[in-house]
Amino acid sequence: MEILSLLIFLVYMTASLGLLIFGLNCYVMLGFFRRCFHRGRATQASLEEAFQQRVAREGDAFLPVITTQIALFNEMNVAERVLRACAAMEYPADRHEIQVLDDSNDETIALVDRVAAELREEGHDIQVIRRAIREGYKAGALGDGLEVARGEFVAIFDSDFVPPKDFLLRALPHLLEDPGIGLAQGRWGHLNAEDSLLTRAQALGVDGHFAIEQSARAWNHLFLNFNGTAGLWRKQAIQDAGGWQSDTLTEDMDLSYRSQLAGWRLEYVPDLVVPAELPSTFTAFKSQQFRWAKGSIQTARKVLPKVFAARVPLIKKIQSIFHLTHYLVHPLMLTVSLLALPLLLTKGGELVPTFFFILLASPLIPATLAPSLLYLVSQRTLYPRSWLQRAALIPGLMVVGFGICLSNSRAVWEALSGKKSGFIRTPKAGEKRLKNYRAGSSIAPALETMLGLYCTATFVLYVGFGQVWIAPFLLLYAAGFLLVGSASLRESLIG
16 A cells, blocks of 8 residues: 555656646746847837838839638638638738638538639639648648749638738738748737637637747747748748648647748747637537647657757757647646545545645645736736736636646647547637537547546545645636536537
């Protein structure tokens, strides 16, 4: 029993310390962010203003050809919106090519053809490209389109994004000013953040990534990632990196690292906001997160050896590890939640000194507070007038984050074990739901609900033994699993 107890303790503490390390890196990101954010924004604003003055002075004759790519697969609810938004972007019509990369096999085909025909009649250069075989999924579609693209620069938008009219004219100057920059990445905004607790929680998480992490990486010369959409690429940077590749589920992150290892730099423009639709159901949200989690670990396996071998500063290599392996926090969280009860039972509860349980909880406190502080600062930065009200939802984000750790742990395990899976797109509702797309069902909701009950029982036992130091974390786990599990079960039953 003593050996078993020691083994459980060592595994538990290893997972807790892992969470602590990832949490402490949030403080590093905040430090990087504070050092450069305001100066970086001011520099970018001046650059864009100078570009607008040049256009006003010289006209638009110097503007290069840009190709806008829109990758679609069965997007009946949002296809028309994104096509019209891209066509409405301000740019000379003879130098703006729009490629609709449509792999759909449902009613989306007819809708896309109709809208594209209407836009062509209005004078837009828009073509629909379809493939007989959906090989390589999104990466394959983007690669095929790139082969025939006229543009020196390529803008990319997912189907649920609505680019503002000035997107091209605001992204382009960053690439024209510096020939060493291969990408100008915009910040994601939110079309439906106020729809539900789930969408509000997601908005907080997205804001933390874009306001703090992307800014910190971009302006401290760390490796940055393209977010798959709302970006303007230099075509040469994609080609120099080896083009789009589909051997990971995050082809955007993979291309980002390969292009930077090839010598290109990526720019992030936080004030260039492109609103998008957040997944409106727990099932869709988990499907999206599963793809991101598995894809990022696949990318880590693929590119980290090249990063280690590259002649770049050590801090850049260290931050690449944190960046690409961030989803490891989910199996670490799952381990802590599962081992808390056996650790209590093998130790005998009230017979163990209180300081032992304080030791168990000590790594979890900063590991939990650090991301919360990052989200708090992001809200203060982006919404100075309403940040307190928005930040009040951080506990909701934490609960949702705990609740998806089972699904994301499976994604991490599949990536580490080399298991292949297809690209499952996230269903979108759009402004008018023309078709009810649903993510696939599984036994995960039942398992999540069972884990919620397990964590609830663990919480009750800890409180019963008078060991309250870990109890708050167990309560968060219980609430997260029960919320995500029960909501997913309800969605699978009612559709």
